[in-house]
Amino acid sequence: MRIVCIGGGPAGLYFGLLMKKRNPGHEVTVIERNRPYDTFGWGVVFSDQTLGNLRAADAPSAEAILDAFNHWDDIEIHFRGRSVRSSGHGFCGIGRKRLLNILQARCEELGVKLVFETQVVDDSAYDADLIIASDGLNSAVRQKYAHTYQPDIDVRDCRFVWLGTKKLFDAFTFAFEETEFGWFQAHAYRFDDQTSTFIVETPERVWRAAGLDEMSKEDSIAFCEKLFAKYLDGHSLMSNAAHLRGSSQWVRFPRVVNKEWVHWRSNANGTRTPIVLMGDAAHTAHFSIGSGTKLALEDAIELANSISAHPGSHPDDLAAALKHYTEVRSIDVLRIQNAARNSTEWFEHVDRYTSFEPEQFAYSLLTRSQRISHENLRERDARYLSGFEDWLAKRAGVERAADKHSIPPMFTPFKVRGVTLKNRVMVSPMAQYSAVDGVAGDYHLMHLGARAMGGAALVMTEMTCVSPEARITPGCPGMYAPEHLAAWKRIVDLVHLQSDAKIGIQLGHSGAKGSTRVAWEGIDQPLDDGNWPLVSASPQQYLRGISQHSRAATHDELRAIEQQFVKATRMSIEAGFDWLELHCAHGYFLSSFLSPLTNHRTDEYGGSLENRLRYPLQVFSAIRAVWPQDKPISVRISAHDWVEGGNTPDDAVKIAQAFKAAGADMIDVSSGQVSKEEKPVFGRMFQTPFADRVRNEAGIATIAVGAISEADHVNSIIAAGRADLCAIARPHLANPSWTLNEAAKIGYLEIAWPKPYTAAKMQLERNLERERAQAIANAGLTAQQRAQRAEGTV
Template sequence: MRIVCIGGGPAGLYFGLLMKGRNPQHEVTVVERNRPYDTFGWGVVFSDQTLGNLRAADAPSADSILDAFNHWDDIEINFRGKQVRSSGHGFCGIGRKRLLNILQARCEELGVKLVFETQVTDDDVYDADLIIACDGANSAIRQKYVATYQPDIDMRNCRFVWLGTKKLFDAFTFAFEETEWGWFQAHAYRFDDSTSTFIVETPEHVWRAAGLEEMSKEEGIAFCERLFAKYLDGNPLLSNASHLRGSSQWIRFPRVVNKEWVHWKPRADGGTTPVVLMGDAAHTAHFSIGSGTKLALEDAIELARSIGAHPDSLSDALKHYTEVRSVDVLRIQNAARNSTEWFENVERYTSFDPEQFAYSLLTRSQRISHENLRARDARYVSQFEDWLASEAGMTREESKRPVPPMFTPFTLRGVTLKNRVVVSPMAQYSAIDGIAGDYHLMHLGARAMGGAALVMTEMTCVSAEARITPGCPGMYAPEHLHAWRRIVDFVHAQSDAKIGLQLGHAGAKASTRVAWEGIDQPLPDHNWPLVSASPQQYLRGVSQWSREATHDDLRTIEAQFVRATEMAAEASFDWLELHCAHGYFLSSFLSPLTNHRRDEYGGSLENRLRYPLQVFAAIRKVWPADKPVSVRISAHDWVDGGTTPDDAVAIARAFKAAGADMIDVSSGQVSKEEKPVYGRMFQTPFADRIRNEAGIATIAVGAISEADHVNSIIAAGRADLCAVARPHLANPSWTLNEAARIGYFDVAWPKQYSAAKSQLERNLERERAQAVENARLSPQERAERAEGTS
C-alpha cells in the first residue's frame, strides 16, 4: 500500500514504522510541519503495561525507549504542609523530544520517508491508498471532513502551562498551593537525567483573578517560581515554547471525541481512499492520567494489527479497528474525565484532612480502587485505614487487621450505624391493601440479619391513591402501623441493624401494574385518578393523564405525610426518608420537565422547591429530634432542560437549610426521554458533588456491587453511606459475604449462623491462597495443573 501519515507525532511515526516493519513493500510517508528532530513540550509518562504493548509490537524501538526511560513507583502528594507517599504505581517518564527521536530513527532504519517543515491542510495533494490524519487536537484534516467525523470538542475549565525544571523529582509529585485568588496545583515528574516536567494548573477564574492573563511569559513563569519555590530548591522553571508570547503559554485542554473515525474520499478512478483519524485528532485524554501518548501509540498498534488480520479487505480492517479502539478509548476518556473534573474542582476537597485528600486524588479516576491501591502499596493502605478508623472513633488491636472503610461506624443525630452499608429501598409489590405482611417480614428481616447497618423499606405510600401499584405498602391505616411495628420489632430483636421507612407519593406514576405484569403500564381496570405538580402523561399515549394538584390537594397530601410520619415514629422506625426522586409526586415539583405551574410553586428553582420543603418541614416537626431524616433526590434527569447536577447541589443546600440530615443521591426516572450514561458507580459523582459542595452527608447509589466499591467511595469521601440494591436481592447476607471475601473476619454474624461464618471464611482463605499460588506458576504449569497432569 501507499500510506501517508499527516502529522509526525507519536501516532504517525509509530504507525509508519509498524507498517513498514510488517511489509517492506509498503510505501510509507510521514509528513510533519516542524523541523527535523524539533518538538515542543517536555516529558511524557507511560505505565508499565504500556511498555509491554510496545515491546510486543516492535521490540527494537521498545528497547530504545526503555533504555531512555526514568522509572519510578512513588506518587507524592503535598497538601497543607503535609507530604503523603504511596508506592507501587509503576510509571516511566521519557522526554517527548527523545521519544520522537527514537521513533524517527527507527522509521529511517526501516525505510519510512520522513518529510519535515511541511504544513498540510489538504490531503488531496497525496495520491495514496490509506491516509492517516494524525495532525493533532486541532486537526485541519478533521475539520475538512467535519460532516463525516462529527467531532465534539469540549474546552475544559482549567488553564495550564507546560514547563520544565532542572530539579529532579524522585516521585510523580503533586503540589497544591492556596493563594488569595484560589488554588493552584503542580504536576511534576523526572523524565531524563537532568530535567523534570513541571505543569502548573488552575481554574480559569483563578487564573484571571491572579492577573496571569495580563502577564508576559516571563512574568507568568516568575509567578509560578515564587508560588512553588519550596518544591524547586532554587531551580528556575524553564519554557521551550519560544513560539508563544505572553499569556498564550497558558492553554485550556480540549477534550476531543469523534462520532466517526474514517472518511471515505472518492477518487477520480471511481474508487475511494480512507482518511483515518488517529491520536489526538481522534481523541484526547487529559494529561493528569498521562494517557494521550499511550492512546496514540496503541491506536497505531491496533490499526496495524487490524490491517494484518484482514489482508483482503481494508474496509473490514478499518471497521474492526474503530470497533476495538472506540471501546478502549471510551474507557480511558471516562477515567480522564473523572480525573479532569477532580483537578478542576480541587477546592471541593480542600476541607479534607491531608490523608483523605491524598486518597481522593489517588482514586480520582475510579480506575484505581481500594484493593488496587492495596495491591500496589499494602503499607500505605493499612496506615490510611487505621487513620480513617481512628477518625470514626475506632482503635485497632495490634493482633487484628485494619478495619476496612465500609466497616467503620457512622452517626447522625442519635443513631449510630455499625457500618456504611444500606439495603436500598426496593419495590417488592407484595402488600395486600397496603399491609406489609409475612413476605416483608422475611424480606427485610433476612437482610437485617445479613450484616447491613441500615435496612430501608420500599417506598411506603401516604394514602391508597399514592401507591404505585395495588401491591405497594402504605402507612395510612391502623393495620399498616401494626404490620410495620411487627417488622421493626423483629429487626430490633434479632439484629443490630437499624430500619428506616421511605415515605412517598407516586403522583403521575401511580395506578400501574406490578412490575412482572408490565412495569409502568396502567391497570387494566379499577384505575384511580392521578395528581401531580402539573398535568402529565408518563408514558406518552399509554399512561393516564394526571391533573394539576390544587392548593386543597397540596394541603391534604401534606397532612397525609405528617400522619404517616407520626405513625412511623409510633412504629419505632429508626430513620425516615422523604422520597423526592424518580418522577413521583414531590419530584414532579422539583423538575422543570414536570412542573409547569404558574403559581408560587412553579417557575424558578426556588419556587419549585417550595412545596417539597413545606412537606419536609412538616414531617421534621413531628419526627423525633434524635432520629435522622434523609431525602432522596434525582440529581440528574438525563434530559435537556431537566434537573442538572448543578441544580442538585442547590436542592441539597435547600434541604440542608430546612433540617435534612442526609441526601440519598439517585438520578433519572423522571422522563422516558432520558439518556443516562451507565457504568460502574455511575451515580457516585453526584453524591460526591453534593457532599463536598453542599456540605451535607450523602448516600451513594447505583451499580455499587462489591466491597471494593464501597471501600473506595467511603475512603475517598465521595459519600458517607452506600446503598446496595440488586446484590442484596441476590444475597440477603451480601455484607457478611463481602467481609469474608476481602478477608475481614471481625464482623459479628447472627449466633445461629456462626458455623456458616467459620466455614465460609476457611473456604475463601483457601481460594485466596490458591489464587496467589497460581499467580506464581508459569502458563505451562497452570495448564498442566488444570489438566491434572502436574
C-alpha cells in the same frame, strides 16, 4: 500497500515503523510540518503496562525507549504543609523529543520515508492506498472531513502551562497551593537525567483573578516560580514555547471525541482511499492521567494488528480491518476518556476537597479517576493503605486491635443524631409490589428480616405510601391504616430482636406515576381497571399516549397530602422505625414539584427553583417537627433529570442546601426517572459523582446509589469522602447476606455474623482463602509483579 501518515508525532511514526516491519514491501511515508528535532512539550509518561504493549509490538524501539526512561514507583502529594507518599505505581517518564527521535531512528532503520518541514494543506495531493490522519489536536484533515468524522470538542475549564525545570523529582509530584485568588496545582515528574516536567494548572476564574491573562510570559513564569518555590529548591522554571507570547502559553484542554474514525475519499480514477484518524486527531485524554501518548501508540498497534488479521489485497479486506480497528479502539478509548473525565473534573474542582485533611485529600486524588480502587491501592502499597485505613477508622471512633488487620472503610461506624450505624452499607429501598391492601405481610417480614441479618447496617422499606391514592401499584405498602401500623411494627420488632441492624421507612406519594400494574405485569403501564385519580404539581402524562393523565393538585389537596405525610410519620414513630426518608425523587409527587420538566405552576409553588422547593420543604418541615429529634431524616432526590431543560447537578447542590437548612441529616442522591425523554449515561458507580458534589459542595452527608456492586466500590467511595453511606439494591436482591459475603471476599474476618450462621462464616472464609491462594499460584506472580500489572493511571 502505499501508506502516507500525515503527522510525524508518536502515532504516525509508530504506525509507519510497525507496518514497514511487518511487510518491507509496503511503501510508507511519514510527513511532518516541523524540522527533525523540533517538538513542543517536555516529558511524557507511560505506565509499566504500556511499555509491555510496546515490547510485544516492536522490541527494538521498546528497548531504546526503556533505556531512556526514568522510572519511579512513588506518587507524592503536598497539601497544606503536609506530604503523603504512596508507592507501587510503576510509571516511566521520557522526554517527548527523545521519544520522537527514537521512533524516527527506528523508521529510518526499517526504510520508512520521513519528510520534514512539509505542511499538508491538501490530502488529495497524495495517491495512496491508506492515509493516516495523525496531524494532532488541531487536525486539518479532521476539520476538512468534519461532516464524516463528526468531531465533538469539549474545551475544559482549567488553564495550564507546560514548563520544565532542572529540579529532579524522585516521585510523580502533585503540589497544591492556595492563593488569595484560589487554588493552583502543579504536576511534576522527572523525565531525563537533567530535567523535570512542571505543569501548573488552575481554573479559568482563578487564572483571570490572579491577572495571569494580562501578564507577559516572563511574568507569569515568575509568578509560578514564586508560588511553588518551596518545591523547586532554588531552580527556575523554563518554557520551550518560544513561539508563544504572554498569556497564550496558558491553554485550556480540549477533550476530542469523533463519532467516526474513517473517511473514504473518492479519487479521480474511480478508486476510494480511506483516511483514518489516529492519536490526538481521533481523541484526547487529559494529561492528569498521562494517557495521550499511550493512546496514540496503542492506536498504531491495533491498526497494524487489524490489517495483519485481514491480509487480503481486495478493498473489502482493508475495509474489514478498519472496521475492526475502530470497534476495538473506540471501546478502549472511551474507557480511558471516562477515567480522564473524572480526573479532569477533580482538578477543575479541587476546592471541593480542600476542606479534607491531607490524608483523605491524598486518597481522593489517588482514586479520582475510579480506575485505581481501594484494593488496587492495597496491591500497589499495602503499608500506605493500611495506615490510611487506621487513620480513617480512628476518625470514626474505632481502632483496630494490635493483632488484627486494619478496618476497611465500609466497616467503620457512622453516627447520625442519636443513631449509630455499625457500618456504611444500607439496603436500598426497593419496590417489591407484594403488599395486599397496603399491608406489609409475611413476604416483607422475610425480605427485610433476611437482609437485616445479612450484615447491612440499615435496611430500608420500599416507598411506603401515605394514602391509597398515593400508591404506585395495588401491591405497594402503605402507612395510613391501623393494620399497616401493626404489620410494620411486627417487622421492626423482628429486625431489632434478631439483628443489630437499624430499620428505616421511606415515605412517599406516587403522583402522576401511580395507578399502574406491578412491575412484572408491565412496568409503568396503567391498570386495566380499578384506577384511581392522579394528582401532581402540574397536569402530566408520564408515558405519552399510554399513562393516565394527572391533574394539578389544588391548595386544599396540598394541605391534605401534607397532613397524610404527618400522619404516616406519627405512625412510623409508633411502629418503632429508627430512620425516616422522604422520597422527593424519580418523578413522584414531591419530585414533580422540584423539576421544571414537571412543574409548570404559576402560583407560589412554581417558577424559580426557590418556588419549586417550597412545597417539598413544607412537607419536610411538617414531618421533621413530629419526628423524634434524636432520629435522622434523609431525603432522596434526583440529582440529574438527564433531559435538557431539567434539573442538573448544579440544581441538586442547591436543593440539598435547602433541605439541610430545613433540618435534613442526609441526602440520598439518585438521578433520573423524572421523564421518559431522559438519556442517562450508565456505568460503574455512575451516580456517585452526584453524591460527591452534594456532599462536598452543599456540606451535608450523602448516600451514594447506582451500580455499586462490590466491597471495593464501597470502600473507595467512603474512603475518598464521596459519600457517607452506600445504598446497595440489586446485589441485595441476589444475596441477602451481601455485606457478610463481601467482608469474607476481602479477607475481613472481624465482622460479626448471626450466631446460628457461625459455621457458614468459617466455611466461606476458608473457601475464599483457598481460592485466593490458588489464583496467586496459578498466576505465578509476586505481589510486586501483580501491582505492576494492575492497570491504572497516575
